[in-house]
Amino acid sequence: QVQLQESGPGLVKPSETLSLTCTVSGGSISTYYWSWIRQRPGNGLEWIGYIYYSGTSYHNPSLKGRVTISIDTSKNQFSLKVSSVTAADTAVYYCARGSTEYDGRGYYYFFDYWGQGNLVTVSS
């Protein structure tokens, strides 16, 4: 059974960099798309971006270039960094596995496994 586990500090000071790691167990990280999603208090879900095992990545423009997603296949881990954080970055951060389904016309993406979530509070 695939399991994902986020780790990282729960408190980050404003203007500093938020760093989280997701460790994947029960399966190899060397396929699939690996994503970060966040959920601000009382709000919906916001997709931050993904990384493929090859290193190809995509970041949501809503975070204005403050995001870095990296992958370490030797450790079965991928990571998120968000720079210059403010209180608006306070959220529960989830890592998730992105699977695909191909029907001959295109690839359909969906998140089939999620971590339990890591609450990150931005405060001095």
Next chain:
Amino acid sequence: DIQMTQSPSSLSASVGDRVTITCRASQSITTFLNWYQQKPGKAPKLLIYVASSLASGVPSRFSGSGSGTDFTLTITSLQPEDFATYFCQQTYTTPWTFGLGTKVEIK
């Protein structure tokens, strides 16, 4: 970005009721639509992908339908464990976006 609008934002229902939740996309997304269930303090769980495919282990009382801009999640006979918040998500184009959720509460 593609906007996903869910309705209603919340509803009250009883065990055994048939529940329907709607999701509308701001442009056509063909069938690039997923549904998730989230319980308080837990991560979302995949229910439906590609608009109508049931995820592994999900009870058959859940079903999804629709294409283009209008989609529906139906729970045919609501069970106590189904009281939760439901989100739709489009993966037609990046950035992938979610609806704001529909909270299903006990009447």
